[in-house]
Amino acid sequence: xxxxxxxLAAAADAIRQRRVSPVELVDSVLDRVEQVEPRVGAYVxxxxxxxxxxALEAEREAASGRFRGPLHGIPMGLKDLIDVxxxxxxxxxxxxxxxxxxxDSTVTARLAASGAILVGKTHTHEFAYGLTTPQTRNSxxxxxxxGGSSGGSAVAVAAGAATFALGTDTGGSIRVPAALxxxxxxxxxxxxxxxxxxxxxxxxxxxxxxxxxxxxxxAVVLSVLAGHDPRDPASLPLPAGDHRPDGPxxxxxxxxxxxxxxxxxxxxxxxPQVEAAVRRAIDQLEALGxxxxxxxxxxxxxxxATQWGLMVPEATAYHERTLRTVPDLYGADVRVLLEAGELxxxxxxxxxxxxxxxxxxxxxxxxxQVDVIAAPTVPMTAVPAGLQAMTWSxxxxxxxxxxxxRLSAPANITGVPSLSVPVGHDxxxxxxxxxxxxxxxxxxxxxxxxxxxxxxxxAREIAPAA
Numbered sequence: 036x037x038x039x040x041x042x043l044a045a046a047a048d049a050i051r052q053r054r055v056s057p058v059e060l061v062d063s064v065l066d067r068v069e070q071v072e073p074r075v076g077a078y079v080x081x082x083x084x085x086x087x088x089x090a091l092e093a094e095r096e097a098a099s100g101r102f103r104g105p106l107h108g109i110p111m112g113l114k115d116l117i118d119v120x121x122x123x124x125x126x127x128x129x130x131x132x133x134x135x136x137x138x139d140s141t142v143t144a145r146l147a148a149s150g151a152i153l154v155g156k157t158h159t160h161e162f163a164y165g166l167t168t169p170q171t172r173n174s175x176x177x178x179x180x181x182g183g184s185s186g187g188s189a190v191a192v193a194a195g196a197a198t199f200a201l202g203t204d205t206g207g208s209i210r211v212p213a214a215l216x217x218x219x220x221x222x223x224x225x226x227x228x229x230x231x232x233x234x235x236x237x238x239x240x241x242x243x244x245x246x247x248x249x250x251x252x253x254a255v256v257l258s259v260l261a262g263h264d265p266r267d268p269a270s271l272p273l274p275a276g277d278h279r280p281d282g283p284x285x286x287x288x289x290x291x292x293x294x295x296x297x298x299x300x301x302x303x304x305x306x307p308q309v310e311a312a313v314r315r316a317i318d319q320l321e322a323l324g325x326x327x328x329x330x331x332x333x334x335x336x337x338x339x340a341t342q343w344g345l346m347v348p349e350a351t352a353y354h355e356r357t358l359r360t361v362p363d364l365y366g367a368d369v370r371v372l373l374e375a376g377e378l379x380x381x382x383x384x385x386x387x388x389x390x391x392x393x394x395x396x397x398x399x400x401x402x403x404q405v406d407v408i409a410a411p412t413v414p415m416t417a418v419p420a421g422l423q424a425m426t427w428s429x430x431x432x433x434x435x436x437x438x439x440x441r442l443s444a445p446a447n448i449t450g451v452p453s454l455s456v457p458v459g460h461d462x463x464x465x466x467x468x469x470x471x472x473x474x475x476x477x478x479x480x481x482x483x484x485x486x487x488x489x490x491x492x493x494a495r496e497i498a499p500a501a
Contacts, residue, residue, distance in 0.1 A: 038063035039195040040497050043109055043252035046198055050097060050108045057097065057108025060198070061090035061152055064110040068154065068196045071500035075181075076171045077191040079115045079125055081155040086110065089152040105255050107150030112197035114188050115156040116163060116234040117243070119143050122153075126234050127170060128161045129364040130357050140232025141264045142201060142243055149259045154197055157187030163203055163236045164350060164369045166211055166439040169420070174216045174498035175465055179417040182212030182439065184236075188246045189216040194500035199256055203233060204242045206342055207413075207443025210455040213246055214412035214468025217457045217495060219485070220246050221253045222443075224475045225450030226271040228257075229264030235353050237346040238269065239391070240447040248495065250456060250485035257478060271476075287487040290324030294484070295405035300332040301442055304427045306415040308461040313411045316458040316469045316488060320409065323487050328405050332445070333397035337390050339437070342444040344379075344387025351376025391448050398449045402474045407484050412455040412468035413439050446472055454481040456488060457495060 038060045041049065049055035065083050072078060093108040118124050118136035120143075125131040139147065147153075160168045160183035168186025173179040174193035181190050185202025189212030192200050202209040204222040213220025221244045228243045235241055245256035264270045296317060302310055321327050351358070351373050358365070358373050365373065402408075415425065418435055425433050433441075446453035451472055458469040469488075473481045 039067040041198070042248045043106075043199050043255055044249065046109055047105060047107070047255070051102065053097070057090040057093035057152065058087075060108060061086050061110050061154070064154055064195070064197065067194070071194045071196055074172065074177055075174055075190050075194055075500050077157055077187040077194065077196055078112070078155040079127060079158050079187070080123060082122065082153050086152050086154050093150060093152065102150065104149030104259065106146060106259060109151050110154045110198050111146065111151045112154055112157045112188055112191040112200035113143065114159050114185050114200070114202045116159055116203055117143060117201060118232040119153060119156070122156065124156070124234060126162045127159045128366070130361060136232070138232065141229040141266065142260050143232065145259050157185070157191055157200060159187060160184035161366050161369045162234065162350075162354070163205060163208055164372055166207070166436040167420075168212065172420070173417045174500050176417065176463075178419055179465065180215065180420050180435075182215035182417065184208040185246065186212045189213050189218055189220065190500075192216075192218045192246050192248060193498040195497040199245055199247045199252055201243060202246050203236070204244060204447065205236045205240045205346060206440040206447050209242070209244050209246060210412050210443050210453060210468070210470060211439045213455045214457075215417040215466060217460075217466030217498060218246055218248055219250055219253050219457070220244070220455040221257060221478070222446060222453045223257060223261065223478060224271070224452045226269045227273075227476065227478070228260045229262070229267040229270045231264055231266035237349040239345045239349060239388075240342070242447070250454070250482055250489050253454070254482045287490045288324050289320060289484065289487050292325045292407070292484065293328050293405040294320050294325045295330035295401075295408040296327050297332050297408065297410055298329045300335045301410035304414055304431060304433065304438075305411055306461075309411050309413070309415060309467050312459040312461075312467040313409070313469045317409045319488060319491055320484065323491070325484075330401055330405060330408060333401060334390070334394050337394065338445055338448065339441070341387050341390040341394065341448050342440065344383055345391060345448070347372065347376040348379050348384045394445075395449045398445075398451060402451070406473070406480055407477075408472040410470050410472070411442055412470040413442060416461050416463070416465035416467060442470065451475055452478050452481055454485050456485045458488075458492065
């Protein structure tokens with residue numbers, strides 16, 4: 036096994052045991068980047084020289100017995116919405132062509148303090164306003180979409196071009212590409228991970244979280260990221276260290292845990308292969324001791340309207356100045372959405388806020404019945420690039436973007452944590468993801484369940500990136 040193939044936990048252990056040096060690990064990952072990047076296009080910028088300097092410093096520290104934290108010497112990719120001092124934050128847009136960050140975002144600073152090493156900035160759908168990341172190809176089939184908007188981060192992790200990465204999630208943008216590329220994606224509780232220094236799409240819905248190869252890896256990264264930051268108005272007032280799980284429960288015994296299985300919404304208009312794989316995974320949770328409980332998802336008719344009613348006007352407000360001064364620098368798909376936001380009445384935005392508050396109340400009541408909800412992450416696997424719409428068996432036509440966001444948006448509206456875990460492949464070999472949703476600040480339970488499932492799932496290989 037090459038160093039780039041190691042999971043985060045395995046790589047960290049190898050570094051501490053002096054079996055692998057940070058230099059060897061970073062060099063291996065950079066070699067892998069050079070090998071696969073022409074085929075997948077995961078990175079906007081590769082910071083190879085900086086990474087090698089940081090690896091040498093991490094190696095010297097390790098040799099003297101000094102370790103900065105659990106990510107000491109671990110190579111990472113950061114979605115190109117996340118500021119790194121002295122490095123451009125392009126948001127994969129011509130609007131930001133001349134931008135360079137003056138300081139680190141909160142999450143960048145926390146990762147660096149824990150010893151993580153930046154390999155590069157990963158592609159996003161322009162300003163995170165889309166679900167496909169068209170610049171990037173799927174790590175399992177380059178003719179298919181990577182998913183978005185954190186497509187570059189998911190592909191980098193899946194292909195071995197980063198040991199872990201960060202993404203952002205406004206309507207599914209961590210979990211969608213995680214599911215489509217066969218990696219783990221965690222959208223934490225709203226406000227648990229600070230967003231200071233991260234380009235916003237919608238301040239009511241934005242989250243920052245990790246993409247990793249295993250659930251245990253996601254727990255490690257979350258432990259570094261979580262904690263209050265007064266510079267983010269939505270940051271939860273939790274002391275540093277609170278709600279930072281050290282890792283998932285090593286036991287695979289889920290006896291007594293109540294797993295909610297939706298009787299509505301989450302299995303509507305879902306590809307049969309995706310449904311079958313997710314239901315098999317749910318059956319596995321039952322075999323591990325969990326009790327399955329049917330649940331009714333509340334207020335489903337309002338989900339799409341609430342998501343768009345919050346996101347569209349907030350995104351337009353954020354881009355107001357550049358939309359008026361340099362509109363031609365935006366891609367056509369993003370520009371149309373931003374212009375549409377200027378036409379939305381204030382009353383619609385206020386009604387969306389009201390619906391969000393009511394939905395959070397109803398979800399809290401539902402989550403009193405169960406400890407976690409299990410459902411598909413997305414209704415279908417990665418579609419061919421360029422496909423605009425899906426036609427379901429009943430004749431319903433749905434745009435690809437609407438389909439991909441449909442099952443992930445509720446967790447953004449309600450702010451509950453959501454974890455996407457790989458649960459197999461379809462007949463074409465494309466990955467399928469199961470989504471676990473829990474109570475606010477219930478990340479430890481999600482990680483426990485996801486980790487328990489992983490112990491019985493087939494070993495996941497590095498994507499071929501062919």
